Every structure is written in structure tokens, then in C-alpha cells.
Amino acid sequence: MLQPQWLRTFRTLVSVGNFTRTAERLDLTQAAVSQHVRQLETRLGTLLIRHPRKIELTPAGHALLDFAREMETAEQRLTQRLAGNEDSHGDIRLITPGSIGLAIYPRLLALQQESPGLNVHHRFAPTREVVEAVLENRFELGIVTLKPDDPRLSVTEWAREPLELVVPAGVEIHDWGDLETLGFIDHPDGQDMASRLLSRRFPGNPGISSLPRSGSTNQISLILEPVARGLGFSVVPRHAREAFPDHQAIRVVPPPEGSTEVVDTLWLLTRAEWPLSARARRVLEYLKASL
Numbered sequence: 001m002l003q004p005q006w007l008r009t010f011r012t013l014v015s016v017g018n019f020t021r022t023a024e025r026l027d028l029t030q031a032a033v034s035q036h037v038r039q040l041e042t043r044l045g046t047l048l049i050r051h052p053r054k055i056e057l058t059p060a061g062h063a064l065l066d067f068a069r070e071m072e073t074a075e076q077r078l079t080q081r082l083a084g085n086e087d088s089h090g091d092i093r094l095i096t097p098g099s100i101g102l103a104i105y106p107r108l109l110a111l112q113q114e115s116p117g118l119n120v121h122h123r124f125a126p127t128r129e130v131v132e133a134v135l136e137n138r139f140e141l142g143i144v145t146l147k148p149d150d151p152r153l154s155v156t157e158w159a160r161e162p163l164e165l166v167v168p169a170g171v172e173i174h175d176w177g178d179l180e181t182l183g184f185i186d187h188p189d190g191q192d193m194a195s196r197l198l199s200r201r202f203p204g205n206p207g208i209s210s211l212p213r214s215g216s217t218n219q220i221s222l223i224l225e226p227v228a229r230g231l232g233f234s235v236v237p238r239h240a241r242e243a244f245p246d247h248q249a250i251r252v253v254p255p256p257e258g259s260t261e262v263v264d265t266l267w268l269l270t271r272a273e274w275p276l277s278a279r280a281r282r283v284l285e286y287l288k289a290s291l
Contacts, residue, residue: 002040004075007068009036010047014065015132017054040064069136076137087278089117094283095133096143098124098220099236100161100266102243104143107290111283118279124220126188134269140280142269151272158268159291161237162261163197165253168230173253176205183214185234187223190216194235197262201255224250237264 013022013033023030041047047061057065092112096104101124108120125133127144134142135152147155167173167182179202184194194208214232217223220240227234228249241252255261268284270276276284 002043003036004071006036006040007064007071009033010040010064011068011072011136013037013048013055014057014061015136072137087282088115090277090279091119091121092279092283093121093139094141094143095123095125095130095139097126097130097145099238099240099243100143100159102221103239103291104287107287108283110290111286131269134271137271140270140277141283144267144269145264147265147267148269154270154272156268157265159266160263161239161266162263163193163235164238164241165197165201165233165235166224166227166241166250167233167253168227169249169251171230171233171251173233176202179211179233183212183232184208185214185223185226185232186216187220187234187236188218190223190234193237197235200259200262201253 009022009026009028009032012025013019016022016025019030019033022028023033026033037048044064045060046058047064049056049058092108094104094108101122105120105122108122112118112120121139123133123139127146127148130139130142130144131148131150131153133139135150143158165173171178171182173179179198184190191208198205198208215226217226220236221243223234223236223240224244226232228244228246241250244250270280
């Protein structure tokens with residue numbers, strides 16, 4: 001009999017293409033990942049061809065991957081049929097980008113406190129991983145900033161999130177030279193966000209690439225820490241700024257009079273093939289009301 005954990009490990013390994021990242025994602029040791037694959041290959045034959053930087057599926061590997069997907073889909077549907085009408089017990093599985101996740105996660109915990117039978121599972125991830133997680137039924141709900149085009153997904157506009165120019169408290173920004181003096185605190189989406197906002201605020205500017213970099217971080221909750229210490233400025237979504245604890249150390253530069261905000265649309269993703277569970281519907285209603 002093929003153990004469900006072996007199949008989950010195999011699917012994750014195929015998805016990420018690397019034994020080390022598979023172990024990190026599943027909270028296993030790399031040895032455990034290798035052992036699961038060996039157990040499968042003992043029963044089914046060679047499943048993977050291991051190259052230095054990638055893995056390649058054999059025909060048997062492709063057949064097992066299809067089987068694993070069918071089994072997970074069947075299990076997901078069984079779980080939803082057995083518990084889908086219960087809104088106060090069971091798992092809440094939501095995957096989001098960083099900024100909105102900072103706003104959502106404390107609210108999910110508050111909902112769990114109201115209904116201790118609920119189990120909150122939230123993950124921060126970029127858009128591509130969010131789409132994959134929802135398609136693979138690892139998360140029932142996903143939120144992204146770029147609208148995907150996949151017929152297997154139900155995609156609806158969920159919220160709108162303004163971008164903000166954030167500087168150290170007490171700093172005034174009058175022109176492009178003031179930004180050059182401060183320097184830019186970069187982050188994974190920083191250059192894209194800054195380009196869109198600063199082109200609106202400072203028409204005809206030399207571009208974000210012309211500004212000196214004062215630092216960078218890939219942790220959404222820490223982007224404004226160097227700003228608060230006077231080390232530079234950044235452009236972040238409003239929820240990231242609101243989640244930063246030291247509000248007195250930073251300042252939001254308002255748009256010029258008559259200028260409109262730069263706003264990102266957040267899209268809610270679910271699988272199109274079946275209806276939302278009662279828990280998921282309750283979560284969405286609760287978040288809409290609390291946000």
C-alpha cells in the first residue's frame with residue numbers, strides 16, 4: 001500500500017524540483033524525503049532521474065504523479081462533503097502575499113478564539129506559489145495581486161490596496177533630489193511598486209534605477225525598520241505600513257493635491273469545480289467586515 005505521506009512528498013518534490021526545498025516545505029529532514037522516494041521506487045520502479053540542478057520524471061513517475069493528484073482531489077472532495085457544512089470546526093487554509101497577510105493573520109486568530117474548533121493554517125507566498133497551492137488543493141483560499149487566467153480557478157476581486165511612499169518621521173519630500181538624498185530601501189516588489197507610484201508623483205523623473213540603494217530585505221514585516229531608523233525611504237502597500245508597530249518613527253508622504261492614489265487590486269482565488277466550504281464562507285465574511 002502506498003502511504004499518503006510518501007505521495008505528498010513525491011508531489012511536493014516534483015513541484016519544487018529540489019530535495020532540500022521539499023524538506024523545508026514539508027518540515028521534514030532531507031533524509032526523510034529521500035527515504036519516502038526510495039519506498040515508492042522499491043514498489044514501482046525508477047520514478048526520477050536525478051540531474052545536478054533538476055529532477056526528471058520517468059514514465060512511471062508521470063503515472064504516479066497523476067495517481068497522487070487524483071487521490072488528493074478525491075480526499076479533498078470527501079473532506080468537504082463530510083465537513084463542508086460546518087462553519088465552526090475544521091481547517092481554515094489561506095495563502096496570501098505578505099502585505100495583506102500581515103493584516104489578515106491576526107484577524108484569523110481572533111476568529112479562531114471565537115470558535116476554538118477551527119484550525120488556522122496561513123502561509124505567506126508570492127503569486128505563483130499561491131496559484132499552485134490553490135490548484136493543488138493544499139489551500140482552499142488564495143489571494144494574489146496579479147489576476148491569473150486559468151479556467152480551473154474562480155477569480156473575483158476581493159479588495160483594493162493603495163501603495164504608499166513612506167519616509168522617516170520628520171523628513172519632508174519636495175522633489176526627486178530629496179529621494180536621492182535618502183536612498184531607497186528595496187524589497188522583492190519594491191522596484192515595481194516604486195516605479196508605478198513615483199512616476200505619478202514625480203513626472204519625468206530619471207527612474208527608480210537612478211536612485212541610490214540604502215538597503216533591502218525580503219521580509220515584508222521588516223521593510224520599514226530601516227526607514228524608521230532614518231536610513232532611507234520605501235514604497236509599500238498600506239497594510240504593510242499599518243502593521244508596522246512603530247508608527248511614530250515613520251511618515252506617509254501624501255499625494256499632491258489633485259493627484260490620485262496608485263492602487264493594487266487583490267484577487268481571491270478558489271477552485272472553480274466545487275463550492276466553498278461553510279468555514280471558508282464564514283472566513284471571507286469575517287475578514288470583509290473586520291478589514
